Amino acid sequence: MAKIEINNVYKIFGNTPSEVLPMVKEGATKEEVLEKTGHTVGLDNVSISIQEGETFVCMGLSGSGKSTLIRHLNRLIDPTDGDIIVDGTNVMELDEQQLIDFRKNELSMVFQRFGLFPHKTVIENVGYGLEIQGMAIEDRKQKAMAQIESVGLQGFEDQYPNQLSGGMQQRVGLARALATNPQILLMDEAFSALDPLIRSDMQNQLLELQSQLKKTIVFITHDLDESLRLGDHIGILNGGRLVQAGTPEQIIMNPADDYVEAFVKDVNRAKVLRAKTVMVKANEFNTNNIKLSEVYKVDESSYIEQFLPKVLAERCTVMVVDKKGDTKGYITEKELAISLSKDGYNQK
Ligand SMILES: Nc1ncnc2c1ncn2[C@@H]1O[C@H](COP(=O)(O)OP(=O)(O)O)[C@@H](O)[C@H]1O
Ligand SMILES: [Mg+2]
Structure with missing residues (x-):
């Protein structure tokens, strides 16, 4: 069984999404739905299977539904219709306490703007998830320090985020996400705010960490080169619809439509x-x-x-x-x- 199963998920934003759902199911486009009902289609019948230990990259233009999709996985968003199964658990069936535990233990998120606490030091930021889990301070420090070393930031543990460059701050973000040893990492445009060279360093770092850790990673980007470097599989969203999913090679060799073709046309195939x-x-x-x-x-x-x-x-x-x-x-x-x-x- 797949680690993450997204089955026929629809998400419609607006006042009466369930009334609009039939129209979307009958094939109305995002533009038509907006014009006729004032509702926004976030996701339109999306189904994806993500295997344990793989990096699944979700790609698409701004507004195509990438963030909406990833937020369903930790139930920051509830679907209008469809199922989300993570590690065999239907996330819609979790009660309040189970949901808290699930978010604390199963998955971690890395954010585009790093999302660090400005008044906490590097080691306090990295240890934050462990603190929430109730780990004693000495154990926490030890674990956090090991993570800090794994992203090459030893020596900076007592600095504050604003004393670090963007790339270093995102290393802290990554170390914090990994500290609780989650099974699943959710990364929403995590490298998009970084300069190209730093960004490429971060991609290398992630590839290196992933070759040892073998987490299940859902990585969002609008950048094709990043998708091709990081993704074992890539899913491409357009207007809330999944227009193609496959290996990097499949996408390069057989773009499903003009939208995908526009993404891949200048890529260095070799x-x-x-x-x-x-x-x-x-x-x-x-x-x-x-x-x-x-x-x-x-x-x-x-x-x-x-x-x-x-x-x-x-x-x-x-x-x-x-x-x-x-x-x-x-x-x-x-x-x-x-x-x-x-x-x-x-x-x-
Ligand atoms: N809370 C919300 N309320 C209304 N519309 C939303 C909300 N969140 C996202 N949307 C809409 O859903 C679509 C997908 O948004 P999003 O998932 O943020 O796209 P992406 O991350 O690919 O840029 C967009 O049209 C956006 O305007
Ligand atoms: Mg987004």
């Missing part, structure tokens, strides 16, 4: 495509014409960016192998040309 996606399967490839000396081996999960220059310069053929070293397929110049050309990928 950075995203893996050998596995580009190869011709070994049993479908005629090896008669290639010389063994021109072949070299790559792992099927490597990005083609890494061997692209070699294939183009030396006209070699790439043999794609799995973890055991067995041959899975081959990539020649021709396959690369097809997968990299903007029009070619549609014609396959």
